[in-house]
Amino acid sequence: MYKVIIVDDEAVVRDGLKRTIDWNAHGFELIGDYANGREAWEAIELTLPDLVISDISMPFMDGLELAGAVADAYPYIKMIILTGFDEFEYAQQAIRLKVSDFVLKPITAHEIRDLLLKVKQEMDEETQSHEDLSRLYNQLKQSMPLLKERFLERLVVNGIRNSEMEERFAYFGIRPLTPPYLIMVADIDDFGIRQIRDNGHDTEILRYAAFNLLEEISLRENLMLFRTREERMVLIVTGESEESALYERAFRIAEEARHFIEKYLKFTVTIGVGQTCEMPEQLTLSYKSAISALDYRFLLGKNRVLSILDMEARPSFPDQPRADWDRKLASAVKTGSLQDIHQLIRELVIDLKKSLVPMDACLLQIQKVLLSLLNTIQELGLQDYRPILLTDVYRFKTLDEIEVWLIDTLTAVMTAIADNRNHFTLTQVRKAVDYIETNYADEKMSLQDICRHVLMSTSYFSLVFKQHTSETFVEYLTRTRMEKAKEMLQHTSLKFYEIAAKVGYGDPNYFSILFKKHAGITPREFRDNHAKESSQ
Template sequence: MYKAIIVDDEAVVRVGLKNTIQWREHGFELAGDYANGRDAWEAIEQDKPDLVISDISMPFMDGLELAGLIAASYPYIKVIILTGFDEFEYAQQALRLKVSDFVLKPITAREIRGLLDKARSEMDEERQRREDLSRLQSQLKQSVPLLRERFLERLVAVGLGKAEIEDRFAYFGLPPLGAGSVAVVADIDDFGDRELLSYAHDVEFLRFAAFDIFEEIAGRENAIVFRTREERMVVILTGEGDGNELYETAFRYAEEARHHIEKFLSFTVTAGIGRIVPSAELLPDSYKGALSALDYRFLHGKNRVLSILDLEGRPEAAPPAAMAWDRKLVSAVKTGSIREAQELIERGIAELKQSRVPIETCFLQMQKVVLSLMNAIQEVVPHDREASIDSQMMLMEVYRFKTLDEIEAWLKQVVSAVMTEIAENRNHFTNAQIHKAVEYIETNYANDKMSLQDLCRHVLMSTSYFSLVFKQHTGETFVEYLTGVRIAKAKELLRSTSLKFYEIAAEVGYGDPNYFSILFKKRAGMTPKDYRDGPAKESGT
């Protein structure tokens, strides 16, 4: 069953569509109806429907502007535009926005049913195409040669020289990378409720089906896709323009792939996005950042797109951990898993005991662990903030112990201190970004075009992660907070000036005085006129 919403400022149209169409008979669940594009966009960001049926002419945000936002952020959502304007210009713009259908009003219930059946048929065909086992098996036989994948894995994992990169790119027919590149790493969370046979090739087939989705999307972007020996999917995106634009492309790419895998294959993936690097030789820095972002799945849950910029800001990349045990311990420390970190310490110490290596080797191993933890702090704590942990003292302190049991207890204390340091800095970073966002809202509240996307570009965070932490810190969504600021400013103007109501509406960012009055009454419990004539005049509140 697909989800659909209706957007039309005419209540009679919305009621008619709701009551005269048997939505479930056509394969749809009607998830909601909205009177303007602004309210509909908030619902789309929250529920992500499969189909949007929208009028063009509406207050606050028209249908084409809504379609543009959908195309930019959720390209997999189908849009049908209903309009009373028989204008070629509107049709052209709708085509540019990849609108599924552009239909002139008045439209009959029979025509609506036809549109729904057509949309469902297209969605069913897409689902069938993705689940077509014979097609996927055929593509599996013709997949990229192993040699190409191993070269790309070396490129991102260990790094290569410029000459070798250019030579191998030409040999494999790969598109050259631009001035900026970013790595995205995706990992299958689990296979959900899908029943698997006991044969390994069935698991491999499902992995390939997920990879096929990543490859298909790559055909629309300037992207290189491959799989690693750990069965992760890696995407290298490149571009010549603004870094923020490349970062948004990476997030949109990963979000679309995540959505399609969940919807069509019935299992989930989590993707990590690294930092943008200026050349192919530095791709290992972006790849390691993407792996670090993926580690945060333990903290934030499965089926997500996680960016290292959202989680750790923009510090310089630190050297990799020396050993697999070190890397796992650092991963647990950075994601805040104290229990996992302590278990790793106990396991590592137990392995040292069983190996019966000389005590000098044990001390050297512990120094490597401490260095890995210090690198973790340097990755997260900005250079302009001084860490409270003295790394030199910690490196020397390990030599004062006489048994591995003492070292184990000491290392657990060290890990606890490092986790506290990282957690405090993460809170500092998030608080700083939210404070920056609040300042931006309070400075630019009069701009009636202000959007969540503009704000996220200003603070360099993705919209989904920003919305999560903003509400955690302020108790309100972006729209609720912006409305609160605007209404508070309007109250000041009502108390202290003789400006007309429509002038005050414009001053606080509302081009439509009626919409301003509705919001003001909803927030203040009275109309702007009553507020000016009543309590505001008598008490000044």
């Protein structure tokens, strides 16, 4: 069942479409109807419909403006334009915006049904093309050679010499990298409603289906894509001159990939976005930070885009690779899993006891653990936190005493990490609030502007902003503008259209509608009531 909304400023048209069309019978669920493009745009951002049927001539935002916004932000949403204007320039603009159909009014119910049938067939064919596992399995045999994938994996995991890099790039026909660049790592959460047979072939086909979808995006965006031995999918993102623009592009691509995989393949992935770097030999650092971002899936849940900038205030990277046990401990410390930490410490102590090595060797092993822990603390931006000294181990006489001390110490460390992370998140939210308070008069202010300002992905910012303010970005911005408008109505003699412009609304009628919705009365009634109260 595909989701559809109707946008037309004539109530009779909207009511007619709702009453005369059996939407469910045609494979659609009508989830809303709206009187202007601006209301529809806000609804689209929240509900992400599959199809929008819109008139052209509407107040506040017309149909072509709405189509342009949809095409830029959500290119997978289909648009049908209904219009009473038989002008060639409108049709030309609709074609440029990749509108699915441009239909002249009046249109009969029969014509609408035929139109819905046509659009549904197109949608079904697109879905089928992505779900055709037999076709995808045949394409699997013609995928990128294994040697090329292993080379790219070695490039980002271990690093290679510049001379070898240039030689291999030429051999595999890979274009030179243009800085800055960053790594994104996509990992399948699970296969959702898919039933996987015991032979494992379906698992491989579904993995390739996800890779094939990412490959379509990477070809369109001119990115580099490969798979690792752990069945993760890695994207090297380049093509921007500024770091902020590169992050913004990475977030957009990651959100699009996550949405498409869930929509067409019916399972989910989580994508970690790493730190930017300027030199090819630093790709290993960006890859490690992307993997670190993925580790937070345990804390925040599946089907997300997780950026290292969202997770850690001041990420840095150790010079030497850690052993597997140290990596697991670092991951447990980052995600705040006390149960995993207790288990890992217990395993370490048991192994040391079984090994029967001398006490000095045991203490040296514990000190290596402490050194790894100190690196993790620094990596998480707690450079001034120094509760641990390597010489502390000499205060104890048994491994059991050290075990208890390690658990207590790590509990204190995790408390400090949580406080630091909460402080950083709160700081970014306050920064966003300050930006709104300063720029509320900007009519074009958007969620993307805020996220670009605080360098956060839209999904994570929306989550933490609602947690800290109890309002969405749109709700907070609207309330701020209304409060500023009330102040002006009370303390100035500005005309209503002047006040509307000063709080970010170019259209005074739309301002009046929102004001009444917020305050329960019109701006004029609000000013008159205040004047009466002041005179008493």
